[in-house]
Amino acid sequence: EIVLTQSPATLSLSPGKRATLSCRASQGVSSYLAWYQQKPGQAPRLLIYDASNRATGIPARFSGSGSGTDFTLTISSLEPEDFAIYYCQQRSDWPFTFGPGTKVDIK
């Protein structure tokens, strides 16, 4: 099973700041990595798929990069609605696995 590790566990930032979230895979997943956002009491929402493709309706301030084992989700300027938990997930191999999440909270 491919294990995904996310860092940091918590990121405390002010609105308007840049957020950089990391996801590392225990083995290469090519570009088959997605990022999801989850707010309290809500279902996850797809942000980025296949490492760098924004999902439909996702603002341009969200961007993804990386391939192989190291991936990054960048939020260029945090809006109040961006404070949430972010999960990475690989679909390179069965079973599909998620990272433990990074919580982005307000500083």
Add this chain to the structure above:
Amino acid sequence: DVQLLESGGGLVQPGGSLRLSCAASGFTFSSYAMSWVRQAPGKGLEWVSTISGGGGMTYYADSVKGRFTISRDNSKNTLYLQMNSLRAEDTALYYCARDQSAYSYGTFTAWGQGTRVPVSS
């Protein structure tokens, strides 16, 4: 608009069974693989199972293999998860999710709001 509406959750005793349903609308159901993803209370996300658009291919997490069965009825636009021999560790919010296409698996483009399954005596 894509809509996924789960139902069938509820309190069940260890060893019991439950059948979850997910009613889909707003898209051509048979053109998409579908999945179940669960989230234990206060925990992260765990992929459970995936079925191809036509229903002929199914995949399971090791933690549920042999106990859970995913199926679909494309004439009713409905996805199912039959859960048998339930354990306390199956306690979770179960989400229905749409994959990217009929035979492209693992990008969950739309999610329902989930149905809760507490397993407890």
